[in-house]
Amino acid sequence: MNLKADYIQQLRSSYKGLEKEPLEDFVSENLISPFAVTLSPNVIQKAQKIISALYNMRQQPSYLAHYQNLIAEKGLKDPGNKSIMMSYDFHLDEHQNLKLIEVNTNAAFLILGYEMYRMKGHSLAVPDFNPEEIRRSIETEMALQGKKTGPGFKVAITDDAPSQQRLYVEFLAYNELFKSFGWDSRIVDYRELYKDFHPDFIYNRHTDFFLTEPSSSILREKFLNRDVCLSPNPFEYLMLADKQRLIDWGTPGFLEGQGLAGEDLNLVRTAVPESFDISTNRADEIWASRKKYFFKPKNAFGSKQSYRGGTISRSTYEKIVGQDMIAQEYMPAPEQTFETPEGPQTFKYDLRCYAYQGRMQLVLARIYQGQVTNLRTPYGGFATVKF
Structure with a gap:
């Protein structure tokens, strides 16, 4: 089996517009792992509860009130919408407790991960998830700003030099997906926005999280004025993904002060690492x-x-x-051993749980050897998870 060739064929069969794209150049050799991480169903249940508890806490008026001064200091305003295709990244400890490494509003690989599951024929952790849910998420984002996705709806997928990004193939897939919804979708460098194309919605993968760089000034202005629905955006990053939140969540009494109690409190308290x-x-x-x-x-x-x-x-x-x-x-990364052509090898992995608002959508593992996750390990890369 040629994993890379099979995966490229999967993408081309799902997104006809990719048939003429040189995907062989865009899909790296170690992007997809041939292995699947096997875990207890209890892990997926805990992950969903942690994600739901954190999102519900973020929605509490007391939580927003706690950060009013910080919001003002950052010059931000609540745009109303949230963050599509974000993730919660976990390790597992020796007792199979989930440990939250970070919340990521800028997570890659959701649609590519879904296609990886389809290629391998593996069951999804969230059985009813499919790309139509991405469409509904964007429609919800627009509705939260009092807007609609009607005829002529314009979408931009943006990043810094998108075609040079390691996962440019993902932008190509999203572009074809959005076009299949009947939307006018384009991949645009964030510096080129509003020159020849004025989007109604921007799927934002640029890592200037607070849009403070001078080159982000136009995008920041459009975001603050609600001229565009930006997702993910600086406000949601501040509420959930800024690593200062991990420090806050670990402060004695903070979680209880935001209404967490019972099982939710215990799960989140166990999951949040000591941070300072x-x-x-x-x-x-x-x-x-x-x-x-x-x-x-x-x-x-x-x-x-x-x-x-x-x-x-x-x-x-x-x-x-x-x-x-x-x-x-x-928190050391958990490990599993797999049989490779060279014999048994032990790999580290982490879990990436994608979510919109409080609902988990997809679970992937990132398999690697070395100190940190990478896409350079032979037989490593993104992997399916079996529960």
């Missing part, structure tokens, strides 16, 4: 116990500028002290 600022007044204390922690930026994506405490050098550590970084309880 790497402050100068605690620098020596943190260094002494560094092996217990993973250091990461509050507002970066992927594994950029992230360091495992057990391997960070003193000089590098001193450079990040007092910066916009957090120390997060180090």
